[in-house]
Amino acid sequence: LSLAAIEVQSMRVDCKVASRFAHTVMTTKALNTANASQEVFFEVDLPKTAFITNFSMLIEGRIYVSEVKEKEQARQQYESAVSSGLTAGLVKASGRNMETFSVSVNIAPQSRITFTLTYEELLQRRLGSYEIMIGVRPKQLVQNFEIVVDIYEPNGIAFVDVNGTFITNELLPLVKKTVTDKKAHVYFSPTLDQQKTCSDCEETLVDGDLFIRYDVNHPQDIGEIQIINGYFVHFFAPDDLPQMPKNVVFVIDRSGSMEGEKMKQTREALMTILSELHEDDYFGLVTFDDTIEPWRPFLSKATPENVTEAKEFVKTIEARHMTDINKGLLFAVDMLTTEKSHSFPDMSMIILLTDGRPSSGQRDLSKIQENVQNAINGSMSLFCLGFGYDVDYSLLDTLAKQNDGLARRVYEASDAALQLQGFYDEVATPLLLEVNLNYPGNAVIDLTQSHFRQFFKGSEIVVAGRLQELETNTFQTEVSKFGIRLMVSTKEILVSERGKQAKFSWTNNKTLEGLKNSVKFLIILHKIWKMHQYHQDYLGFYTLDSHLFSSNVHGLLGQFYHGVNFEVSDLFPGKDPDKQDANMFVKGNELTVTRGWKRDFRQDVKNGEEVPCWFIHNNGTGLLDGVHTDYIVSGLFKTI
Structure with a gap:
């Protein structure tokens, strides 16, 4: 290909994003200035999560439209077409986050050709933002060059940042950004002169990737639901929740192939990651080659003293012999299960870093997958990091997917340590465990995944489905955490989890696992003498640690969990001669309240403790926000 003979006359990238879904059209026009036919290569870098929906070529007034195929089928047909001298294009991996689409075609002398490529992508939220990545590498100066990006988010845009690998100080002022409430542009x-590397040069500065990162305003309750043409999509990203402590074991490959720069970067990354552990976390370090060497054979709390000792151990890790992934992972699982007690967090994860494939111990890949899955048994998540190009990435990907985690490739480069730290940052802050998004069974069909083992700060859960009735504009949604539901009545106690249900009477003595380190309630069955004229057993509901609730809690009880400012006057005789009243000044209202006593059973479950209190009349009018009927719902786990 002669760059002098093929002149790129224009290049335009038009990206439109609506509700996190990006639609990008890249149009390139070229002219063969030579007096002979020339082979033109058209190459475009695409995000790995994008998919091509259309490719066409306009040659001498005639349009040639491609047929998009599934990858493996496309590869076979591409090889057959090329060997037959036909025009075909293929997408291949080209780097960390990009794939390259390439096609070549012969064009006649002095002829023009227009390439039009359309690709789409559902943007994923990571570390608190969505990222639009546009690869632009024209390889020459372009007379008319444009990148246009329009973003529309119904819930409002929180921020927009723009940068690029090729954006120099000279090019930076040319990036025009406007942001309004729901839209960004x-x-x-750049002109021809602005594209040049120097005033007398013919090389272009425009050679790299443009990044646009943005976030939206996320509702902090059940999330954002959009309904269009009988389909719905539910975005759930509550970032204001308190961080959950976690158990994490780092499983580090120290086989011979990790020698040199890989091991140095691994140690460097671990030093930073250990510094970022929360003090309520518990952690462990397991190194493996064909033998296992843990820092300690048990989990340790991330106190400053323990972290310092762990760092000293990290400094001693050296590459040695073969690779026994099976043994390393099973040792980590055993550490997380046998050492577990009520003082440990609910959230457990293993982070595996390896650069190779099994060469010692169990080498059968399917057997390794079976062993690990059986050992974990849904009790923790496994995240796998594959270092370099020799790693068996398909093994790591399967291991992660089978155990509620994900796999990533770490590329051998000077920033490998930053890649490792960046991945850890994504999973470092769990906010929820066992999240279920529930929809009315008679209203929704063709539902995507709606149960998620964990939710991490800065990420987003997305569920989509089809509605039974096309005219539906709204429907009820429930978000339940931990996946455990208690239904308590004066007759019995029902415990349900993921469709399974158990029934207990008040005489049973049972312990429910999985709710530790969360908000605690005390429910007491108060039995009334059967001969009493107003005999009716009732339930007492007592909150033991209301300070753990979000400040957004605002139900009948929740509105008082963070305190209410009030003043009370001196006592005076009330309507009941045996009780005294007072004036209470609260929320701008003056209420007449009555002095009384109630039993508090939080400390003494059997007898309770007499505590003074104020009785509010007229169904709490003047004290409650709104009126008491505002807090009546159709069911215990309903929101309306």
Whole structure:
């Protein structure tokens, strides 16, 4: 290909994003200035999570439209077409986050050709933002060059940042960005002179990737639901929840192939990651080659003293012999299960870092997958990091997916340590465990995944489905955490989890696992003498640690969990000669309240403790926000 003979006359990238879904059209026009036919190569870098929906070529007034195929089928047909001298294009991996689409075609002398490529992508939220990545590498100066990005988010845009690998100080002022409440516009169109690397040069500065990162305003209750043409999508990203402590074991490959720069970068990353552990976390370090060497054979709390000792151990890790992934993972699982007690967090994870494939111990890949899955048995998540290109990435990907985690490739480069730290940052802050998004069974069909083992700060859960009735504009949604539901009545106690249900009477003595380190309640069955004229057993509901509730809690009880400012006057005789009243000044209201006593059973479950209190009349009018009927719902776990 002669760059002098093929002149790129224009290049335009038009990206439109609506509700996290990006639709990008790249149009390139080229002219063969030579007096002979020339082979033109058209190459475009695409995000790995994008998919091509259309590719066409306009040659001498005639449009040629491609047929998009599944990858493996496309590869076979591509090889067959090329060997037959036909025009075909293929997508291949080209780097960390990109894939390259390439096609070549012969064009006649002095002829023009227009390439139009369309690809789409559902943007994923990571570390608190969505990222639009546009690869632009024209390889020459372009007379008319444009990048246009328009973003529309119904819930409002929180921020927009623009940068690029090729954006120099000279090009930076040319990036035009405007942001309003729900819309953002980014425009970049350098002239020929502005594209040049120097005033007398013919090389272009425009050679790299443009990044646009943004976030939206996320509702902090059940999330955002959008309904269009009988389909719905539910975005759930509550970032204001308190961080959950976690148990984490780092399983580090120290086989011979990790020698040199890989091991140095691994140690460097671990030093930073250990510094970022929360003091309520518990952690462990397991190194393996064909033998296992843990820092300690048990979990340790992330106190400053323990973290310092762990760092000293990390400094001693050296590459040695073969690779026994099976043994390393099973040792970590055993550490997390046998050492577990009520003082440990609910959230457990293993982070595996390896650069190779099994070469010692169990080498059968399917057997390794079976062993690990049986050992974990749904009790923790496994995250796998594959270092370099020799790693068996398909093994790691399967291991992670089978055990509620994900796999990532770490590329051998000077920033490998930063890649490791970046991945850890994504999973470092769990906010929820066992999240279920529930929808009315008679209203929703064709539902995507709606149960998620964990939710991490800065990420987002997305569920989509089809509605039974096309005219539906709204429907009820429930979000339940921990996956455990208690239904308590004066007759019995029902415990349900993921469709399974158990029934207990008040005489049973049972312990429910899985609710430790969360908000605690005390429910007491108060039995009334059967001969009493107003005989009716009732339930007492007592909150033991209301300070752990979010400040957004605002139910009938929740509105008082963070305190209410009030003043009370001196006592005076009330309507009941045996009780005294007072004036209470609260929320701008003056209420007549009555002095009384109630039993508090939080400390003494059997007898209770007499505590003074104020009785509010007229169904709490003047004290409650709104009126008491505002807090009546159709069911215990309903919101309306």
